[in-house]
Amino acid sequence: MEELLKFAPRPTGAGEMFQLLRDGQPRTRADLAAITGQARSTIAARIDLLMSAGLIAPAGEASSTGGRPPATFAFRPGARVVLAVDLGATHAHLAVTDLASNVLAELETPLAIADGPDAVLSWVTEHGDKLLETAGRRRHELVSVGVGLPGPVEHSTGRPINPPIMPAWDDVDVPGILRRHFGTAVLVDNDVNIMALGEHRTAWPEVTDMLFVKVATGIGSGIIADGELRRGAQGAAGDIGHIAVPHAPDVQCRCGNVGCLEAVASGQAVATALRAAGLDAATSADVVALVRSGDLVASRALRQAGRDLGSVLAACVSLLNPSLIVIGGIIADAGEHLIAGIREVVYQRSLPLATQHLRIVTSQARARAGVLGASAMAIDHVLSPAAIDALIT
Amino acid sequence: MEELLKFAPRPTGAGEMFQLLRDGQPRTRADLAAITGQARSTIAARIDLLMSAGLIAPAGEASSTGGRPPATFAFRPGARVVLAVDLGATHAHLAVTDLASNVLAELETPLAIADGPDAVLSWVTEHGDKLLETAGRRRHELVSVGVGLPGPVEHSTGRPINPPIMPAWDDVDVPGILRRHFGTAVLVDNDVNIMALGEHRTAWPEVTDMLFVKVATGIGSGIIADGELRRGAQGAAGDIGHIAVPHAPDVQCRCGNVGCLEAVASGQAVATALRAAGLDAATSADVVALVRSGDLVASRALRQAGRDLGSVLAACVSLLNPSLIVIGGIIADAGEHLIAGIREVVYQRSLPLATQHLRIVTSQARARAGVLGASAMAIDHVLSPAAIDALIT
DNA sequence: CACCTTTTGACGACGGTCAATCATAAGTTG
DNA sequence: CAACTTATGATTGACCGTCGTCAAAAGGTG
Numbered sequence: 001m002e003e004l005l006k007f008a009p010r011p012t013g014a015g016e017m018f019q020l021l022r023d024g025q026p027r028t029r030a031d032l033a034a035i036t037g038q039a040r041s042t043i044a045a046r047i048d049l050l051m052s053a054g055l056i057a058p059a060g061e062a063s064s065t066g067g068r069p070p071a072t073f074a075f076r077p078g079a080r081v082v083l084a085v086d087l088g089a090t091h092a093h094l095a096v097t098d099l100a101s102n103v104l105a106e107l108e109t110p111l112a113i114a115d116g117p118d119a120v121l122s123w124v125t126e127h128g129d130k131l132l133e134t135a136g137r138r139r140h141e142l143v144s145v146g147v148g149l150p151g152p153v154e155h156s157t158g159r160p161i162n163p164p165i166m167p168a169w170d171d172v173d174v175p176g177i178l179r180r181h182f183g184t185a186v187l188v189d190n191d192v193n194i195m196a197l198g199e200h201r202t203a204w205p206e207v208t209d210m211l212f213v214k215v216a217t218g219i220g221s222g223i224i225a226d227g228e229l230r231r232g233a234q235g236a237a238g239d240i241g242h243i244a245v246p247h248a249p250d251v252q253c254r255c256g257n258v259g260c261l262e263a264v265a266s267g268q269a270v271a272t273a274l275r276a277a278g279l280d281a282a283t284s285a286d287v288v289a290l291v292r293s294g295d296l297v298a299s300r301a302l303r304q305a306g307r308d309l310g311s312v313l314a315a316c317v318s319l320l321n322p323s324l325i326v327i328g329g330i331i332a333d334a335g336e337h338l339i340a341g342i343r344e345v346v347y348q349r350s351l352p353l354a355t356q357h358l359r360i361v362t363s364q365a366r367a368r369a370g371v372l373g374a375s376a377m378a379i380d381h382v383l384s385p386a387a388i389d390a391l392i393t
Numbered sequence: 394m395e396e397l398l399k400f401a402p403r404p405t406g407a408g409e410m411f412q413l414l415r416d417g418q419p420r421t422r423a424d425l426a427a428i429t430g431q432a433r434s435t436i437a438a439r440i441d442l443l444m445s446a447g448l449i450a451p452a453g454e455a456s457s458t459g460g461r462p463p464a465t466f467a468f469r470p471g472a473r474v475v476l477a478v479d480l481g482a483t484h485a486h487l488a489v490t491d492l493a494s495n496v497l498a499e500l501e502t503p504l505a506i507a508d509g510p511d512a513v514l515s516w517v518t519e520h521g522d523k524l525l526e527t528a529g530r531r532r533h534e535l536v537s538v539g540v541g542l543p544g545p546v547e548h549s550t551g552r553p554i555n556p557p558i559m560p561a562w563d564d565v566d567v568p569g570i571l572r573r574h575f576g577t578a579v580l581v582d583n584d585v586n587i588m589a590l591g592e593h594r595t596a597w598p599e600v601t602d603m604l605f606v607k608v609a610t611g612i613g614s615g616i617i618a619d620g621e622l623r624r625g626a627q628g629a630a631g632d633i634g635h636i637a638v639p640h641a642p643d644v645q646c647r648c649g650n651v652g653c654l655e656a657v658a659s660g661q662a663v664a665t666a667l668r669a670a671g672l673d674a675a676t677s678a679d680v681v682a683l684v685r686s687g688d689l690v691a692s693r694a695l696r697q698a699g700r701d702l703g704s705v706l707a708a709c710v711s712l713l714n715p716s717l718i719v720i721g722g723i724i725a726d727a728g729e730h731l732i733a734g735i736r737e738v739v740y741q742r743s744l745p746l747a748t749q750h751l752r753i754v755t756s757q758a759r760a761r762a763g764v765l766g767a768s769a770m771a772i773d774h775v776l777s778p779a780a781i782d783a784l785i786t
Numbered sequence: 787c788a789c790c791t792t793t794t795g796a797c798g799a800c801g802g803t804c805a806a807t808c809a810t811a812a813g814t815t816g
Numbered sequence: 817c818a819a820c821t822t823a824t825g826a827t828t829g830a831c832c833g834t835c836g837t838c839a840a841a842a843g844g845t846g
Contacts, residue, residue: 030823039804044825061813067822068812152746162746209626223712225623225630232618232714233602236746243708244742246639246652255744259639315636315708319616321625349637351648353545353555353629406833423793432835437795454843460792461842 014046014392015385018055018075022383024100026059026072047073053392054079077102081137082378083128083182085147086370087120088191089113089165089217094127095371096135099379101202104135106371113150116168117177125181144185145178146378148194148370152236158188161234187377189231191370192238195363196222197229198373199326203364209322212363213240215309215338216329217284219262225320240316241266245308261312265305267331273301284330291334299337306341313342314349321354328363406431407439407785408778411448411468415776417493419452419465440466446785447472470495474530475771476521476575478540479763480513481584482506482558482610487520488764489528492772494595497528499764506543509561510570518574538571538579539771541587541763545629551581554627580770582624584763585631588756589615590622591766592719596757602715605756606633607722608702608731610677612655618713633709634659638701654705658698660724666694677723684727692730699734706735707742714747721756 017036021027033043050056051073059074077100086093092111096104107127113120124147132142151163158175160166175186189197196212204210212222221238223230231237241262242255253263263269267284274281274290277297281287290298313325325346327339343360350358365372381387410429414420422440426433443449444466452467470493479486485504489497500520506513517540525535544556551568553559568579582590589605597603605615614631616623624630634655635648646656656662660677667674667683670690674680683691706718718739720732736753743751758765774780 028823040824041805041826042803045803064813065822066814067820068814068824070823209630221712225618225625226621228619230618230623230713232747233716233750234714234746236744237602237618237712237714239711239714239744239747240708242744243711244639244704246637257742311637312708315633315705316712318632318636319614319630319709319712320623321627321630321632323626349650351629351632351635353627354625354632357626421793433793434795434836435834438833457843458792459844460790461794461844463793 013385013389014049015388017043017046018050018383018388019385021056021073021075024075024077026062026074028062028070028072030070049392050388055388055392075100080143080382081132081135081141082143082375082382083132083145084371084374084378085124085128085145086191086194086374087111087113087124087147087149088370089150092120092123093367093371094124094131095368095375096128096131096137097371097375097379099383101198101372101375101379103368103371104137105131107131108367113166114168117172117174121174121177125178128182139183142182142184144187144378144382145182146194146374146376147174147178147186147188148191148374149174149188150191152234152239153188153190154235155187155189155193155231158186185378185381187374187381189229189374189377190220190222190235190238192220193222193229193231194373194377195328195365195369196224196238196326196373197376198369198371199328199363199365200224201376202372204324204326207324209320210324210326211313211316211320211322212326212328212369213309213313214329215265215267215305215327215331217266217268219266219309219329221316223320224322240312243312243315246311248308261308265308267329270298270301270305270331274298277301288330288334291337302331302334302337303341305331306338306343307345308341309338310342310345311349314346317346317350317354317358323357323359325358325360326363327360328366328369332362333366407442408781410436410439411443411776411781412778414449414466414468417468417470419455419467421455421463421465423463442785443781448781448784468493473536473775474525474528474534475536475768475775476525476538477764477767477771478517478521478538479584479587479767480504480506480517480540480542481763482543485513485516486760486764487517487524488761488768489521489524489530490764490768490772492776494591494765494768494772496761496764497530498524500524501760506559507561510565510567514567514570518571521575532576535575535577536775537577537771538575539587539767539769540567540571540579540581541584541767542567542581543584545627545632546581546583547628548580548582548586548624551579578771578774580767580774582622582770583613583615583628583631585613586615586622586624587766587770588721588758588762589617589631589719589766590769591762591764592721592756592758593617594769595765597717597719600717602713603717603719604706604709604713604715605719605721605762606702606706608658608660608698608720608724609722610659610661612659612702612722614709616713617715633705636705636708639704641701654701658701660722663691663694663698663724667691670694681723681727684730695724695727695730696734698724699731699736700738701734702731703735703738704742707739710739710743710747710751716750716752718751718753719756720753721759721762725755726759 056073057076059072061069077098084095093108095106160169178186192214208227210224219241221240242260244259248259248264250258251263253260270287271281426436449466450469452465454462470491477488486501488499553562567581571579585607601620603617612634614633635653637652641652641657643651644656646653664674
């Protein structure tokens with residue numbers, strides 16, 4: 001049966017051949033013909049199509065093997081642009097990127113999500129247009145928009161569902177509103193999910209199973225399994241902030257339970273603990289500043305937060321068996337104390353099989369993880385085989 | 394090279410049209426044309442192909458709407474058979490099923506996995522052949538074999554990796570050995586994973602995100618996310634037995650840590666606790682028997698085990714956001730005490746968004762979950778669009 | 787029974803892909 | 817520089833899958 005597989009007939013359209021080039025590496029026509037199994041003439045025709053759409057461009061000549069050197073072709077990320085929108089509880093981060101998520105122009109500013117969808121989204125459309133201009137691109141070059149929101153989102157419809165910190169946004173048709181203005185596809189997801197996506201695509205594209213953990217005022221995570229973001233039944237997957245921490249003190253959490261991870265290890269929780277110890281710490285940023293200034297009490301508190309986080313992440317490791325955990329969010333900027341605490345507990349509490357190939361690292365995308373993820377989500381939608389085929393006809 | 398595989402199985406579409414019929418429902422040519430958007434003549438050609446391969450058969454006429462009544466066609470599950478093999482620590486369960494996982498012949502018997510791969514696998518080949526004969530099928534009708542093993546398995550290669558209870562099986566090429574005998578594709582996975590698959594396919598096919606939990610001598614789980622089994626980076630996902638239980642007593646676990654779920658809530662752990670209370674309980678089966686006989690101490694112990702399980706499952710719910718948790722394994726046969734304890738804690742400890750659509754139920758496939766899953770895994774491989782296209786050419 | 791509706795199978799047309807061929811371009815090797 | 821090697825573009829006929837049409841078949845309706 002399997003043997004017959006190799007006789008299976010004809011492959012691929014132009015859109016699928018294009019997927020091979022998305023990694024940015026230049027390839028010759030012969031390369032593509034060998035990989036796809038198609039005739040050289042067919043490949044040549046597809047190259048012409050993709051070139052005339054501007055999606056690929058000649059990338060110089062490869063080295064000769066004795067005769068005429070072959071011409072190579074590579075993905076041309078600058079062909080179009082997308083708008084990436086990362087909305088947090090109190091800030092907004094906009095970026096215009098090319099199709100390889102290179103940031104062409106960006107804008108970061110305080111903005112309260114609680115102002116409601118009308119105010120926030122009209123701010124987005126206004127500054128989205130301006131940013132496009134700053135990047136020197138025209139509206140017709142914009143092919144899609146990706147948005148991250150600080151709450152649970154049903155990804156298929158793009159509507160927030162019962163978002164605790166932005167109640168006015170419940171069930172708002174965010175894609176519809178933005179599409180009316182920009183005239184393109186609009187993809188929406190949870191902010192932690194898009195951070196996970198951003199980190200995955202830009203820093204760890206070859207990893208298939210990873211967990212991205214955002215530690216800031218709250219705590220959340222995004223799950224990549226088998227190479228893709230997993231959102232769960234209602235889009236609420238990764239919500240680890242309210243998992244009970246084993247052996248934690250019975251601290252009251254805003255969710256009503258006691259001993260939640262967020263109540264003992266979030267930036268807010270650490271700040272509260274430091275105030276109780278007589279230090280001046282109101283916000284997560286204050287905690288980071290204290291630790292960076294070398295304050296021992298703050299460092300010790302952060303390491304303990306790491307241990308508490310670690311005891312929850314150990315459970316996540318057992319359940320998901322990722323090969324990578326990435327720690328992001330503002331608290332991750334406070335140095336190695338947090339991650340040291342995490343490692344301490346995770347490697348002790350998990351089985352060897354799950355930890356032998358497990359790395360635990362800090363975010364590389366840092367504050368840009370959100371927009372990079374929003375960009376990646378928008379790009380994915382637009383560079384799918386079907387979308388490419390539609391574009392070039 | 395691997396990329397090539399991504400392209401080779403890009404078929405003409407007969408295999409893909411066949412996927413529509415896999416649900417067993419009869420459809421007319423017009424139905425299929427409407428669904429796929431292809432011309433009726435094209436559909437007719439594909440029907441002919443699939444008919445001549447025996448994969449589908451006429452299923453009578455649909456009711457007329459005024460003119461000639463259309464003929465309907467339906468998947469013919471009896472066209473081929475697969476062998477399903479569920480190997481536990483101390484027992485073996487074999488089944489020959491048709492392509493809809495209907496059991497045609499089965500065999501369940503004690504067998505020690507610790508006897509090693511040579512002894513066990515030759516037992517499997519011998520009795521596999523006999524079972525095929527019992528079912529009245531010939532060797533050439535067998536198209537694939539699915540195997541479940543009680544330990545971590547790298548699914549892509551089918552090799553066990555560091556299996557704690559079957560060390561002699563480490564890195565053994567199980568698919569290779571069985572393929573040499575049966576001459577078909579052989580798929581291998583962890584036993585809990587195939588139970589999850591079996592339960593999912595036979596009882597909850599429409600659920601996209603669920604968690605199957607096996608509670609027996611040990612505790613393990615299988616994850617279905619976005620409709621498919623997720624195995625993690627090394628195939629060890631779902632290994633919840635060694636997650637720390639919050640507020641649990643510091644019971645020593647065989648893994649070296651203390652307070653593991655398996656050490657406080659497994660059949661073995663409950664039996665140990667009951668012995669300490671003066672009851673006669675050596676195995677998980679004894680625990681089930683005691684509870685069924687109405688023993689109050691045993692019932693209370695099981696309910697507490699449910700609570701402990703629940704506190705771990707609450708974390709899993711927060712992380713994965715499933716819409717269903719299925720409890721299987723022998724302990725699940727002891728009635729509602731266990732599941733009552735689970736519900737008690739899960740619904741209290743998880744956020745409303747995650748629990749509002751969450752059901753927690755006992756397994757419907759029961760003892761057959763394993764072979765049904767092995768069967769489903771084998772069938773999936775053989776009824777994929779690419780495999781069908783290869784078959785009918 | 788004649789007429790209508792709908793399905794079905796057969797046929798020819800169309801378009802995409804392939805394999806082969808040739809002339810030409812653009813390098814390397816001696 | 818000449819000979820050789822390899823890549824490219826253009827062209828061709830053949831093949832295969834798909835589509836649309838049309839007449840025949842099969843049943844309902846009056």
